Amino acid sequence: MSRIQRLFEGLQGKRAALIAYVTAGDPSPAVTPSIVWALERGGADLIELGVPFSDPIADGPVIQRGSERALKAGVNVSKTLEIAREIRQKSTIPILLFSYLNPLLRYGFARLAQDAAAAGVDGVLLTDLSVEEAEEHLPALRAAGLDTVFLAAPTSPPERLRLVAKYSTGFIYLVSRTGVTGEQSSLSDAAGPLVAAMRGETSLPLALGFGISTPEQAAQVARLADGVVIGSAFVRVIEQHPDDAPAAIEAFARPIAVAIGSSKS
Amino acid sequence: MISSQPDSRGHFGPYGGRYVPEVLMAPLETLQKAYEEARVDPSFQAELKDLLANFAGRPTPLYYCRRLSEQLGGARIYLKREDLLHTGAHKINNCLGQVLVARRMGKHRIIAETGAGQHGVATATVCALFGLDCTVYMGEEDMRRQRLNVFRMGLLGAKVVGVSAGSKTLKDAVSEAMRDWVTNVSTTHYLLGSALGAHPYPMMVRDFHRVIGDEARAQILERENRLPDRVFACVGGGSNAIGMFHAFVPDSGVRLIGVEAGGRSAALGEHAARFSGGSPGVLHGAYSYLLQDDDGQVSLTHSISAGLDYALIGPEHAWLHDQGRAEYVNATDTAALEGATRLTRTEGIIPALESAHAVAEAIKQAPGAAGETFLVCLSGRGDKDMDIYRENLPNV
Numbered sequence: 001m002s003r004i005q006r007l008f009e010g011l012q013g014k015r016a017a018l019i020a021y022v023t024a025g026d027p028s029p030a031v032t033p034s035i036v037w038a039l040e041r042g043g044a045d046l047i048e049l050g051v052p053f054s055d056p057i058a059d060g061p062v063i064q065r066g067s068e069r070a071l072k073a074g075v076n077v078s079k080t081l082e083i084a085r086e087i088r089q090k091s092t093i094p095i096l097l098f099s100y101l102n103p104l105l106r107y108g109f110a111r112l113a114q115d116a117a118a119a120g121v122d123g124v125l126l127t128d129l130s131v132e133e134a135e136e137h138l139p140a141l142r143a144a145g146l147d148t149v150f151l152a153a154p155t156s157p158p159e160r161l162r163l164v165a166k167y168s169t170g171f172i173y174l175v176s177r178t179g180v181t182g183e184q185s186s187l188s189d190a191a192g193p194l195v196a197a198m199r200g201e202t203s204l205p206l207a208l209g210f211g212i213s214t215p216e217q218a219a220q221v222a223r224l225a226d227g228v229v230i231g232s233a234f235v236r237v238i239e240q241h242p243d244d245a246p247a248a249i250e251a252f253a254r255p256i257a258v259a260i261g262s263s264k265s
Numbered sequence: 266m267i268s269s270q271p272d273s274r275g276h277f278g279p280y281g282g283r284y285v286p287e288v289l290m291a292p293l294e295t296l297q298k299a300y301e302e303a304r305v306d307p308s309f310q311a312e313l314k315d316l317l318a319n320f321a322g323r324p325t326p327l328y329y330c331r332r333l334s335e336q337l338g339g340a341r342i343y344l345k346r347e348d349l350l351h352t353g354a355h356k357i358n359n360c361l362g363q364v365l366v367a368r369r370m371g372k373h374r375i376i377a378e379t380g381a382g383q384h385g386v387a388t389a390t391v392c393a394l395f396g397l398d399c400t401v402y403m404g405e406e407d408m409r410r411q412r413l414n415v416f417r418m419g420l421l422g423a424k425v426v427g428v429s430a431g432s433k434t435l436k437d438a439v440s441e442a443m444r445d446w447v448t449n450v451s452t453t454h455y456l457l458g459s460a461l462g463a464h465p466y467p468m469m470v471r472d473f474h475r476v477i478g479d480e481a482r483a484q485i486l487e488r489e490n491r492l493p494d495r496v497f498a499c500v501g502g503g504s505n506a507i508g509m510f511h512a513f514v515p516d517s518g519v520r521l522i523g524v525e526a527g528g529r530s531a532a533l534g535e536h537a538a539r540f541s542g543g544s545p546g547v548l549h550g551a552y553s554y555l556l557q558d559d560d561g562q563v564s565l566t567h568s569i570s571a572g573l574d575y576a577l578i579g580p581e582h583a584w585l586h587d588q589g590r591a592e593y594v595n596a597t598d599t600a601a602l603e604g605a606t607r608l609t610r611t612e613g614i615i616p617a618l619e620s621a622h623a624v625a626e627a628i629k630q631a632p633g634a635a636g637e638t639f640l641v642c643l644s645g646r647g648d649k650d651m652d653i654y655r656e657n658l659p660n661v
Contacts, residue, residue, distance in 0.1 A: 053561075058444075076561075128547070128550075155291045157291055178288050
């Protein structure tokens, strides 16, 4: 059983998981491990570690800027895996590699699968890789013991939800609304029906993301889903605290963790 | 025989496909279905044909360049005059087709990206014609280079949104248009302007431009009583080229020559020559030859012509290239300017800088091709490029 699967199994019936996205190397490769450790202290249960990409079409301005900072700091797939390895030296928190397809294509999937597993990565999610196009890459990832997480969206009809369920392992990431990543003032009306429709297709844990930034929203999502994903709000904290990002992000995470019952303090 | 239809998932050989966030997968399937229904609907085809003839100005002439051919002393050079279409370039063919598909789908808002502004102007034009809300994304660098087209779009009632990310050119405009589409997909049709992006766009855009090659093939057979020996077209995303080439793909004796932007030099970042400088990768939904660095980050590109300034080549071109059915070369900024000047002074035709790349390559190859017939797609006219011509040709 993978770390991701163990996490959700352990939380089942108790509370939702807090899933935090950060871009590897934002604001610098040296600081990212400390940010992840701080997130864990603040109550995060799983880390989505983003590979920066030059053309992040699914991301809003906050994560775009985070990606630009990481690229300026020279981060690529190899550096991201080095960062994962460093995180792993002091933590057993599950790590999901979060990327656009092209950097991984260039790195090579067979090599990536081996190197990611060796670095302590537990799974892979590719923003712009549909289940249809993923088929050829899955065997390499699965053989290395990596979970493959796919996205489902409010626009996905039942037959696509079935496909997403069929190809996903670990959990399924539900996109709460049509749009790019970024904080919103309220949870989309599409979220509830999407969770319900997906429950009808799978027994895998469901995490809900896109637009969640406050403890109140997190608590609302935690009542619906098995995981609450927060990305842009954390990346914004990093942007606003270039010199003390770990302390700031731990302080930001804690009330969110309390709201969903995952606080470790 | 090379198949010219993609497989059911939009692959031309290994290229093309549908590499987009899940939010867009179902809308792309819906678009594909709407297009496939429209394609075989006689009333759709009749309406499109009427608009192409009476609104856009088809068929466009096939013009024999007598003085230019005589001066070069080799091939007989013909131009397919897409520059004479309404709005000044071939782009209107695709815009009319897609706006009719959008109307069938009940979409009342249209978004588009534009590089040189020709596709933006054509999109704004069809939106004015059909009374649709129109937003065009354009890189800020391109807005500076193509001020006249920015004003034309505004005059037509479109909202032009400047994009300040990355190189501030076409690639960044496409990214921003895709972000808008992801957000507003239920009300909005993304009127993509080249043979790029996720399936069905490369197939659909090509089909709407097929008329270029179909007309030109019939016209040259009538005039010369034979097929051309070489066909030239510039290739950014590659819509005018694929529209021109398509009719000739089965004619194995006809050489198909795509001309990419050679820019300032062969160094990465200084050009948009994807075959000589790139390798297969994914950008904006399609797998094709891509200018990228060793880490899989998309490279910046440069061309004097905003319309060729893009990091990925349309996927069907990648397939024609790998099959050896089409050849791809590149022309530098300087060669394009020289070609444009020569065509202007010998034939009285000022080409768009994009089209000038195809003209330059034909001029280069003509002297060594005595007895041959060349067909060049003159995809657009040069009015939009006057500022750039003026900057680069100070002695005029």
